[in-house]
Amino acid sequence: MYCDKPIIILPEKISVLRDVKNQSIYTDFEQYSIYYKNIIYPYSEEYDVQIECEFGKNLGNCWRLEEFNDIADTFLLTLKIYGYYGKLLTEKSCRVQIFEKKEYPTVNLLCIGDSMTMAETYIAHTVNKLKNINTIGLRNISHNVNHEGRGGWTCSAYFEKYTDDGWGISPFLFPEGFDGKEYYGDKKFYEYMLNSNTD
Incomplete structure (x- = not known):
C-alpha cells in the first residue's frame, strides 16, 4: 500500500558476522540481507528505495552484503524512500559493525x-x-x-x-x-x- 509517510524500522546498530579473513581455501561464506518489505511499513512496490553505503549492493528488493575484502569495521548505511516524481518520503540511517569469527570461551x-x-x-x-x-x-x-x-x-x-x-x-x-x-x-x-x- 502506497503511503506518503512510510516508516523505516531499523535499529541504531546492526552487527554482522564476516567470513574468516585470508582463507587459503575458501570454505566459509557469509551473506547478510535486509529485505525492504520487512523494514518498511506500509510497504509498496511503487516506492523507489535507494541505499547510500560504501559497501554492499542494492538489489532492488533488498540491500545485501557478501563481500568482506577491504571492508571497514564500522560504516554508515542510509536508506531513502522516494515516491512519485522523485519526492523524498523518508530516510533513516544506522551503523553497521563487522565482527570477525574468533574462538571464545563456551x-x-x-x-x-x-x-x-x-x-x-x-x-x-x-x-x-x-x-x-x-x-x-x-x-x-x-x-x-x-x-x-x-x-x-x-x-x-x-x-x-x-x-x-x-x-x-x-x-x-x-x-x-x-x-x-x-x-x-x-x-x-x-x-x-x-x-x-x-x-
Whole structure:
C-alpha cells in the first residue's frame, strides 16, 4: 500500500558476522540481507528505495552484503524512500559493525519464545556459526539444541501463566514462599514431558 509517510524500522546498530579473513581455501561464506518489505511499513512496490553505503549492493528488493575484502569495521548505511516524481518520503540511517569469527570461551544460551524458537532453526544456525555455544532449557526436538520455545506463547505468557490451562505454566514463575532453587516446576508439565517423544 502506497503511503506518503512510510516508516523505516531499523535499529541504531546492526552487527554482522564476516567470513574468516585470508582463507587459503575458501570454505566459509557469509551473506547478510535486509529485505525492504520487512523494514518498511506500509510497504509498496511503487516506492523507489535507494541505499547510500560504501559497501554492499542494492538489489532492488533488498540491500545485501557478501563481500568482506577491504571492508571497514564500522560504516554508515542510509536508506531513502522516494515516491512519485522523485519526492523524498523518508530516510533513516544506522551503523553497521563487522565482527570477525574468533574462538571464545563456551557461553550458555537460553532462547525463549514461540513456535519460531520451538522449531530450533535459528538456534541451530547460531550454534553452527558462533561455535562454543551451550544451549540450555528443558525442551528440544532435534536433540541438538535446548530451549524454552512454546508454540503460540507471547512474551506476556511467560510473565503471567501460573495456572495450567492445558498448555503448561511458565517455568520462570515461582509460587509464593518458594525459593527458586527449591522449585522444580509444574507437575503436569513434567509428567507430559516424561511421556512424550520430546526430551
